[in-house]
Amino acid sequence: MSLLRPLSKLPDLNAANVLLVENEEHFQQKLADVMVNEKSVIVQVRLAKSLPLPMKQEKSRPRIDLVVFIVNLMSELSLHSAEASLKHLAPGYFLGKVCFMVTNARNASVPAERMEAVRKLASALNCPLLFAEDQTPDGVTNAAERLLVILRVAAGCVPMTTALFLSNLTRCTISTEAEQQNSDYDA
Amino acid sequence: MEQPDNAENLEADAPIDGLGPEGPNGYQNTSPIDILRIKEQMFNHCVEMSAQINAVERKRSCSTSEAERNLAENVSELEEAKTDQFIKTLPLHRMQMWHAMAEKLKQNNPESDSIKAASDRCMALCSQIKQLQQESRDMEDQVTDTRKKRLELKRLTREKMKAMDQLMCKWDPPELEKYKAAQQKGQLNMEKYKTMIVLTQNVLRGILLACKINWLDDPKIKAIAMTLEDLPITD
Numbered sequence: 001m002s003l004l005r006p007l008s009k010l011p012d013l014n015a016a017n018v019l020l021v022e023n024e025e026h027f028q029q030k031l032a033d034v035m036v037n038e039k040s041v042i043v044q045v046r047l048a049k050s051l052p053l054p055m056k057q058e059k060s061r062p063r064i065d066l067v068v069f070i071v072n073l074m075s076e077l078s079l080h081s082a083e084a085s086l087k088h089l090a091p092g093y094f095l096g097k098v099c100f101m102v103t104n105a106r107n108a109s110v111p112a113e114r115m116e117a118v119r120k121l122a123s124a125l126n127c128p129l130l131f132a133e134d135q136t137p138d139g140v141t142n143a144a145e146r147l148l149v150i151l152r153v154a155a156g157c158v159p160m161t162t163a164l165f166l167s168n169l170t171r172c173t174i175s176t177e178a179e180q181q182n183s184d185y186d187a
Numbered sequence: 188m189e190q191p192d193n194a195e196n197l198e199a200d201a202p203i204d205g206l207g208p209e210g211p212n213g214y215q216n217t218s219p220i221d222i223l224r225i226k227e228q229m230f231n232h233c234v235e236m237s238a239q240i241n242a243v244e245r246k247r248s249c250s251t252s253e254a255e256r257n258l259a260e261n262v263s264e265l266e267e268a269k270t271d272q273f274i275k276t277l278p279l280h281r282m283q284m285w286h287a288m289a290e291k292l293k294q295n296n297p298e299s300d301s302i303k304a305a306s307d308r309c310m311a312l313c314s315q316i317k318q319l320q321q322e323s324r325d326m327e328d329q330v331t332d333t334r335k336k337r338l339e340l341k342r343l344t345r346e347k348m349k350a351m352d353q354l355m356c357k358w359d360p361p362e363l364e365k366y367k368a369a370q371q372k373g374q375l376n377m378e379k380y381k382t383m384i385v386l387t388q389n390v391l392r393g394i395l396l397a398c399k400i401n402w403l404d405d406p407k408i409k410a411i412a413m414t415l416e417d418l419p420i421t422d
Contacts, residue, residue: 007239011232013225092239156231157224164238168262 004051005090006097009063015042016155017062018147022070023081025049027103027134031070034144041157043148051085065155066163068099068147070132071118073110079118086125094125096163097154100172101130101143122172129172388415 020028133139
């Protein structure tokens, strides 16, 4: 079975391992360079283009605390590849150890249906949805900081908080028509 | 299951910088803080593992809608538990603070003097507040008293007016009887003088017509002629 399982290996103490999955392999390198500079936790970043991961590195791979799917909204292939990779994750990961990160959301040439599709995917899986700006170093730093917050919780380094608890607070939600109407009346 | 294309699915490690005091897998140089941190981490991991075990146990009996309902219920339970805990820690903190303040007051530092001064000022302000509240209550009572009196007076005036109206209705007939005779006499006189005036007017009109004077040009005669048309011709 090539499923990636969350709890099949022993955790490293005071360490956090994150897996960045991106079809284009641009952003993940920049993010990784920023994230490993974190001082409070030892961050190990593993990069992949898609799941399933090759078996030959199974033994040396540490336990992955957080899987981040980076979707570039400019290409349809990015979203499809992310969706296909989702099947290779064990269901245990969706208790807060999966996160979606979207780049180029502000671009005008992005069709709205793609953004909606990503939103629906994230809310169906109860995962947080982050937006990142990948062109400037400031944008990369900000995205890395936000990922680190979630990563620290997923690795258990924050007392009294687990990934499941945080995901209930940060998960993406899409409001239905009724809720939108209610919010209009309230406002 | 073999991987289809190893060349495509390359997995790489980003270079690691900045090792902590322990090293990635080492246990050297563990201070008490590190041990506490490790304990918290282990606790979190155990919670996650128990959550996964629970998830697996419940998998057989649930459909997605039921699972979502369970999720919503559990989230609300969690929030209730958190608010409960917060509410209970509030009095605990309050007690701790008061205890600390009491301890502080027992000592004689400049700080305890300032605390005493502050509490004395609070007491003075509180007694002032009480006094002012009492005064305002008294004034409100006075206001309600005057209002009551005013209402009473209004009621009395209205009754008096009603009584006056009734008296007015009752007293009218006797007056009529006194003056009826005088009224009738006056009316007879009026009729008499009316007929006299009409007669003189007719005579004047006849004279004017017979003399065939041009009454339009002469203003005095015109004025007199105009008045002739007012009264209707009687008899």
